[in-house]
Amino acid sequence: MPEITLESDALRVVCTPAQGFSISSLVDRVSGAEALWRRETHAVEPCSRALGPAGELSDMTFLDRFAGGWFEMFPEVGYTQPGDAASLVHGEVVRLPWELTDQGPLHVSAQVALVRRPLTIERTLSVSGATLTVHERIANRGQVPVPYTWGHHPCFSRATFAGGRIELDVAAAEVPDPWFDPANAVLAHGPFAWPQVSRRDGGTADLAALPPERDGRADHACLTLGDRGGSLRLTAPRAGADGRALRVEFDVAQFPYALLWQNFGAGAGFPFWGEGDTFAVEFSTMPGRATPDAIAAGAVSALAPGASSQTTFTVAWEAL
Numbered sequence: 001m002p003e004i005t006l007e008s009d010a011l012r013v014v015c016t017p018a019q020g021f022s023i024s025s026l027v028d029r030v031s032g033a034e035a036l037w038r039r040e041t042h043a044v045e046p047c048s049r050a051l052g053p054a055g056e057l058s059d060m061t062f063l064d065r066f067a068g069g070w071f072e073m074f075p076e077v078g079y080t081q082p083g084d085a086a087s088l089v090h091g092e093v094v095r096l097p098w099e100l101t102d103q104g105p106l107h108v109s110a111q112v113a114l115v116r117r118p119l120t121i122e123r124t125l126s127v128s129g130a131t132l133t134v135h136e137r138i139a140n141r142g143q144v145p146v147p148y149t150w151g152h153h154p155c156f157s158r159a160t161f162a163g164g165r166i167e168l169d170v171a172a173a174e175v176p177d178p179w180f181d182p183a184n185a186v187l188a189h190g191p192f193a194w195p196q197v198s199r200r201d202g203g204t205a206d207l208a209a210l211p212p213e214r215d216g217r218a219d220h221a222c223l224t225l226g227d228r229g230g231s232l233r234l235t236a237p238r239a240g241a242d243g244r245a246l247r248v249e250f251d252v253a254q255f256p257y258a259l260l261w262q263n264f265g266a267g268a269g270f271p272f273w274g275e276g277d278t279f280a281v282e283f284s285t286m287p288g289r290a291t292p293d294a295i296a297a298g299a300v301s302a303l304a305p306g307a308s309s310q311t312t313f314t315v316a317w318e319a320l
Contacts, residue, residue, distance in 0.1 A: 004108050010130035011317065017110040018046045020094035021123055023070040023154075026132065028317035031240030035317075037157040037278035038068035047097045051088060051115055055080050058088040063271045065095070068155040068278065074138065075117055075148035077282070078259070079290035086116040087291060090153065093121055118142025119303065130316050137310040140303035147300045149291065151255065151284025152313075154248075156234060158210060158264055158277045161246075164235035166208045166281065168258070169226035170194035173207075176289060181218035184266035194223065207260065210234075214265035214277055221260040222288055225252050232281055235320055243320030248281075250313035255283040257299075 003024065006013045014025035026035040042065070052061040058080060071094040080087035088095070098110035107126040114120065122137045140146050173194040179185035187205065188198040195208035207221060223229075230252030237243040263276030285301060286294035294300045303309065 004103065006106055006108060006125060006127040006132075008106065008127050008129055011127055011132060013125065013127055013132050015108065015125055017098040017100050017108070019065075019067075020047055020071055020096060021098040021110050021112070022067070022072075022094065023125070024067070026070070026246075026315065028130070028239065028244055028246075030130075030317065031236075031244050033160050033236055033239035033244055033317070034157055035154075035160060035234075035246050035315075036069050037155045037159075039066070039272075039275055041273075041275060042067040047095055049096060049115055051092060051095055054085045054087050054116075055082060062089045062095070066271075070152065070154040072121070072123075072136075073149075073151040073153055073282070073284065074121060075114065075119055075146075075150070076291055077149040077151040077284045077286055077294070078288070081291035081295070084291075088116075091149075092116060094153075098123075113141070117146050117148070119146055119148065130318065132315045133312065134315070135310070135312045137308055138303065139308035140305055143305055145302040145304050147302050149284065149286045149294050149300060151282055151286070152250075153280055153282045155278045155280050156246075158214065158279055160239065161210045161234050161236045163212045163237050164210045164245075166195075166210065166260075166279075167233040167235065168194075168208075168223070168281065169228035169231070170223050171226040171229070172224040173197070174222045176220055176222050180220050180289075181263075181266055184216060184218040186217045187219045187221065197221070210279070211264060216265050218263045218266035218276070219261075220289060223258040223260060224287065225256050225258060225283075227252070229256070229258070232283070237320065239320075245318050245320050246315065247318055248283075248313065248315050250283055251311055254311055255285055257285070257287045258283045259289060 076091040102109040109124040286299040
């Protein structure tokens with residue numbers, strides 16, 4: 001099961017269709033900067049179509065394989081719906097082997113049929129210059145409408161973007177209750193005006209600022225994006241001689257929410273054993289962190305029989 005590399009003079013992208021079609025590397029060849037974080041202790045291994053148990057137990061089967069990188073969340077984003085046998089944390093497609101359908105020096109296409117819902121997803125990655133373009137299409141091959149939520153989970157490298165900033169148009173923000181990791185969470189619950197947020201110790205923090213060193217915290221913030229929220233820019237002042245930036249462009253009308261996840265060396269035990277040095281801006285179709293949040297907000301979409309939906313987004317390194 002080889003990793004597939006797409007490489008231009010300006011960009012190198014590595015992906016693995018047989019392991020959820022995750023992107024494991026996104027390197028700026030101008031500076032040598034790697035945008036993505038990966039768990040060095042987890043090997044890249046082929047997935048199986050045996051998905052394992054649903055609900056909370058699916059947390060463990062996800063973490064057993066979670067190697068970082070950039071992965072798709074479909075047909076669920078975040079945590080599961082209790083009592084739903086089709087509900088798996090972050091959905092099915094990250095857990096499944098995708099079928100390779102086309103490949104060339106600068107592009108790769110693959111598709112996968114889901115196991116627990118009659119949905120399919122097709123995806124093409126293509127590289128041109130410093131830009132990666134990702135085109136995706138979901139479809140309902142069944143006889144009845146099928147519910148879904150959809151999103152992306154890029155695990156960015158804190159070390160690469162150390163001292164930089166998250167540039168994103170945020171209309172509303174909230175630190176959700178309860179804390180994901182109470183022992184290492186530093187943010188106070190409740191709504192806040194991005195990027196200034198209250199801390200549990202009574203101080204304030206700038207969530208757009210990426211720390212120069214690991215500081216041991218683990219936090220979530222739920223973001224509702226503004227009209228310009230479909231453009232995410234991460235600055236990397238230490239990359240190369242003059243600094244670099246990574247820009248992600250996506251359809252904010254289709255993905256109007258984002259979850260900011262930070263793990264900067266938090267926790268001495270399971271599941272990360274202090275290995276985390278990453279943050280994610282997870283753009284998605286739903287607010288919150290779990291399917292019940294999406295249901296409460298009326299943000300669960302549905303595909304009619306034979307219907308499809310598609311999206312395109314781009315990722316590019318650029319001058320700071």
